[in-house]
Amino acid sequence: MVTSATRTARYPTLFFPADRSWLVSALWDDTWTCVGDPAPLIHTLERDPVANARQVRLDEDAPPPGLVRE
DSSP, rough: OOOOOHHHHSSSSOOTTTTSSEEOOOOTTTTOEEEEEHHHHHHHHHHOOOTTTTOTTTOOOOTTTTOOOO
């Protein structure tokens, strides 16, 4: 049986290098991942059709358009 406790134990939800130059947030209960990085990487991800990425401004909500929270 998979529970929220076993899901969160499988991988970290927030990871970044020692210099903290970028970060990735991948919560176990979300179908999307947030990447914080310098603009060149974000632009590369936006051009990759598999990544299905979009840039989000600091004043925007990060979840994908159309996602409804309960």
